[in-house]
Amino acid sequence: MKKKPTMQDVAAIAGVSTATVSNVINNTKNVSEGTKRKILDVIESLDYIPNNLAKSLKMQDTKLIGLLISDIANPFFPPVVRGIEDSLAENGYNLILCETNSDSNLERENLRVLLSRRIEGLMVSLAGSEESHFENIDTPLVFFNRVPVSDQYNKVQVKNFKAAYVGTTHLIGHDYKRVAILAGPQHLNVGRDRLFGYKEALLESGREVDSNYISIREFTVAEGYQGMKELMDRSPKPDAVFTSNNALTLGAFQYLKDAGYRIPADIAFLGYDDTQWATIVDPPISVVRYPMYEMGQAIGAMIIGLVKSRGQEPSRTIAFEPELVVRKSCGC
Amino acid sequence: MKKKPTMQDVAAIAGVSTATVSNVINNTKNVSEGTKRKILDVIESLDYIPNNLAKSLKMQDTKLIGLLISDIANPFFPPVVRGIEDSLAENGYNLILCETNSDSNLERENLRVLLSRRIEGLMVSLAGSEESHFENIDTPLVFFNRVPVSDQYNKVQVKNFKAAYVGTTHLIGHDYKRVAILAGPQHLNVGRDRLFGYKEALLESGREVDSNYISIREFTVAEGYQGMKELMDRSPKPDAVFTSNNALTLGAFQYLKDAGYRIPADIAFLGYDDTQWATIVDPPISVVRYPMYEMGQAIGAMIIGLVKSRGQEPSRTIAFEPELVVRKSCGC
DNA sequence: CGCTTCGTGTTAATCGTTTAAATCGATTGT
DNA sequence: ACAATCGATTTAAACGATTAACACGAAGCG
CATH class of the missing domain: 3.40.50.2300 (Response regulator)
Structure with missing residues (x-):
């Protein structure tokens, strides 16, 4: 951890001023071929690496x-x-x-x-x-x-409202009667907007919004698991669910597997984000995704x-x- | 994007020297309660935030x-x-x-x-x-x-050799006859060591190393898919496989699903890294993992x-x- | 009363670059 | 032959902090 060489050092050894060294490093002024070569040699031999802190300080930018x-x-x-x-x-x-x-x-x-x-x-x-x-x-x-x-x-952004709207509409369109949602925290835009999209899709197709089929949860796997359980404990059970975040999707899917529900026979499932595992689970899950x-x-x-x-x-x-x-x- | 206030500015307005400002900011010397208050007020009112570049340059550390x-x-x-x-x-x-x-x-x-x-x-x-x-x-x-x-x-590091050794030994111990491996690039330590571990486990239990059951692949999902296909095209087919990286695991699992093989009936499967999806696929997969x-x-x-x-x-x-x-x- | 000590605060050098302005010798034009 | 021009290089002032060394008045002490 010896002290690192500075431009001063390079200049001194090459027998020139720091200005010249700076100019060859940055190609900012004409420097004669001879001195350029000499300076580059010294840089090489010292393993000199410019100090970007000093440069940033002077130049007022940090990249x-x-x-x-x-x-x-x-x-x-x-x-x-x-x-x-x-x-x-x-x-x-x-x-x-x-x-x-x-x-x-x-x-x-x-x-x-x-x-x-x-x-x-x-x-x-x-x-x-x-x-x-x-x-x-x-x-x-x-x-x-x-x-x-x-x-x-x-x-x-992501069109959160639209994502939930499109997803829910898809489920409604395939004639599921009781479409549930695992929604996120309502103090976050991503949580709010997706829940709105779900509600709007329901209302627009003449359905009612039934709070029994809405579970509001933190965006974690554990909460997804619990939330899915909560929803399946309703009577009658929902016949479709939209999980509005990738962690919720994972937790919900896990619960349904553990509890022995068949997808989509017992409940249709629409997840969020196209994660790596979406295609290898059984059945491969449908999702709303973004690039x-x-x-x-x-x-x-x-x-x-x-x-x-x-x-x-x-x-x-x-x-x-x-x-x-x-x-x-x-x-x- | 107006120019950001400096310590000079603070000092000037508070009617003190920069040294004193620096001292109150860093609590590095006694400063009377009065001037301290005055300086802090100015800092507050200017929204002054110290320039860490200058500090780093002087102090020779950057954190x-x-x-x-x-x-x-x-x-x-x-x-x-x-x-x-x-x-x-x-x-x-x-x-x-x-x-x-x-x-x-x-x-x-x-x-x-x-x-x-x-x-x-x-x-x-x-x-x-x-x-x-x-x-x-x-x-x-x-x-x-x-x-x-x-x-x-x-x-x-990770005990790469041991991971493969332990995994392979487990498979051998459960009496699988033709244990295959999806191995990684041999110019990487992680690829080499895991393949060695596999070979060593085989040899130690008196088995032969059969290169037909070794597929050396890049660490990608696509290569895992191809590699698994290659292995399943051998005759006789392997009855167990150890996939030595998470991407290879995913690709291999995908292939086995797609091709309709039953796990573990047709082939036993041991994956690498405990990813989120390991427990929700069917069947939940065994893995070698690290914290x-x-x-x-x-x-x-x-x-x-x-x-x-x-x-x-x-x-x-x-x-x-x-x-x-x-x-x-x-x-x- | 004179000397030290103490508490506050300031001065000025420094960190390692960049760059406008100055310098200096050589070349050019008339 | 002399001023003007030019190319290569240097000088020195920044950039915005830290800090050793110093200054100064008040307090303590024999």
Whole structure:
């Protein structure tokens, strides 16, 4: 761990000034072939790597973008993050990752740290319903997935309402009589909008909304399991269910298996997000899905755009279309 | 995007020197209650957030740790990264994530930018078999998952040999006659060691190693599918298979389902890594697994330890024990 | 009363770059 | 022959923090 060589060192050994060294490194001015060669040789022999902190300080840019999410282990995020990373890398930016564990206080703290690191842009999937700490930051900001309602912000979203609407309508269309939903927390847009979509589909086809067939749960596997059990304990039992998040889907499916229900004979099943296992379970399950990698790319592209335009653009929202993938777990 | 206030600004408005401001922010010297209050007020009113670049430059530390992996969308990584993040956050470090897409050239490039950002430590799961670019860096370094053979490095590993050995032995013990393996690339330690473990188990129990029952494949779902097909086209067919990676497991399982084989009646199945779907497929599959989150924590703890001891410690290797989880897909 | 000690606060150098402005010798044009 | 121009290089001032060294008035002490 000896001290790393600096540009001063390079300059001294090559017998030139730091300005010249800087100029050959960045190709920013003409330097004679001779001195250029000499400098490059010294750089090589010292294993000199420029200090980007100093450069960033002087240049007022860091090529660093922050990402603030609840939990990378949530299967929704990895493909999205992959898309983001690819987008950023293409533009020479690096990603600094912070997890909030869905805790708004941690979110606020992490936000401060990121800002003090002078990130040039920030992408966030909200921890909770608290969003005031984002109000006056003057760093380009893109929300995705869990987004605030206010449209003063840039967002990359999913058509949550439509996803649930399309899914529920599909089930209704195949003549299931008692369509249930495993819904998410109502303080999150993703929870609310999907429940609304479900209700609207019911109402539009002349059905009633029966709260017995609605279970509102946290977005976890365990809650999905419990929620599904709760729904199947109703009498009469629902004959179809839409699980409005991937964790809920997994938990619900597990319960139905454990309890010995046959799908779709006893109950039709429509899940959320096209996870790896959707096609290998028995029966392969139908789902409402989004192009997650592409969403990630869009998020990355949007933040880069904002950074380059120095935040002059008006706020935009991109909303991705859901796609219904019909397999064997419900009417088809 | 107006210019952010600096410590100079705060000092000027509060009518003190920057030294004093710095001292109240860092609690590093006694400052009278009065001036402290005044300074804090100014900080508040300006929304002043210290510039960490300047601090890092002066202090020669960044509280930044690099992570170099092939692809966050590989289901192995998310839980590990979660563990790493938690470990780092606990110690006030941030994570900067780079993906190599398993390309050693990209790996080398990313390494350079990370070093130029003056990360204090680096964690890497190798892109390929090329590792020379890590040879002379004097930044604390921890390899995990895909690691170099040389024991001059710090590593957090998995007992790959043992995992395959234990798995294969289990299958042999339940009297399967023709135990096959879906093995990984032999230029990676994880591919090699698992194949060795399989062979060793066979030999030790007096069996022969039959290359007809070995399919060497890339670690992808598609290759798993093809590889499984290849194995089932042998005559006589294998009556048990060990799939030595999670992607291979998924692909292989998919093929067996598609081709209509019954598990374990037609073929016993032993998978790798305890993924979310292992328990909901039919039958629930037995697997060899590792505590991924805990591995992540260990990796994080190790790099922090190295950073704090300034790299004085001798190289260490931590190797996690595999655990055999027996479900319904093979003899039990 | 003179000397030290103490509590607060300031001065100024420093970290490692970038870059506008200055320097300096050689070349060019008239 | 002399000014103007040009190309290559250097000088030195930033960027925004930290901190050793110093300054200064008040208090303590023999």
